[in-house]
Amino acid sequence: MSSLSSDGRGTLRCVELLPADTSPDVHERSADVAVLPIGSLEQHGPHLPLTTDTVVAATVAARIADAHPVRLLPPVTFSCSHEHAAWPGTVSLSATTLVAIVRDVADSLRRDGVRTLVLVNGHGGNYVLGNVVQEASLGPLPMALFPQVHDWAAARVAAGLVTSDEADMHAGELETSVLLHFHPHLVRPHYARADHDAEHRPHLLSRGLQEYSESGVVGRPSLASAEKGRAVVASLVSSFAAYR
Secondary structure: OOEOOEOOOOOEOOEOOOOOOOHHHHHHHOOOEEEEEEOOEOOEOEOEOOOHHHHHHHHHHHHHHHHOOOEEOOOEOOEOOHHHOOOOOOEEOOHHHHHHHHHHHHHHHHHOOOOEEEEEEOOOOOOHHHHHHHHHOOOOOOEEEEOOHHHHHHHHHHHOOOOOOOOOOEOOHHHHHHHHHHOHHHOOHHHHHOOEOOOOOOOHHHHOHHHOOOOOOEEOHHHOOHHHHHHHHHHHHHHHHHHO
16 A cells, blocks of 8 residues: 655645455455445544545555455545534535445445455444444344454553543544554644643534534644554554454
8 A cells, every 4th residue: 555745735646545456356365354444534633634534444454454364445435524514624424324335335245255344443433333333243244343442542552652542532642643654744744733632522422523622633643653653553453353
């Protein structure tokens, strides 16, 4: 997976985050576990792109495919981002639509011989995916949701992240670190001045993130580093072994 740099305005020309397998490649590999990255198109403050969650999910999934015998699928690039609607550029799907997409993909994979579908979720607001996986446990194609809270916690420890999961909610230390390592051209240089503390967000779902952050950032991107990003993803790739 490779990336091309941005133009003078900082607009991304091209990022190759799609698997390049041919049909014979898939047949020869005969992987019966598929991974589906699910991202979003939502604001990530002034220093990260709207596609951050998609880039993170696709990057993690690609590294998983490098290390484990799985079928890598292209990412779902829209999801449930309603709490970010106050910022330009954010686009959301209804929970019903996201569920339908995942189920349709699962039905198609099942007919093609896949026995397990792992959803690699890059957006914390996709709460409905937990219900999809729960219901799938009784159906013809079991699913798993990755990473879980304990996987993120282990990755934070492995990478030496300073901020907690609750404090590092959006465009903070973790996400900025992952992009600094794998896609540094996507990170605007003023990320070190974008910190915002809003650890307590009791009415996030009903009032939106704008209630707690004018910039859209919740966390401390100033603490980010490329090495932390590398370690986060390496830990997640290791944790994935339990989901196959």
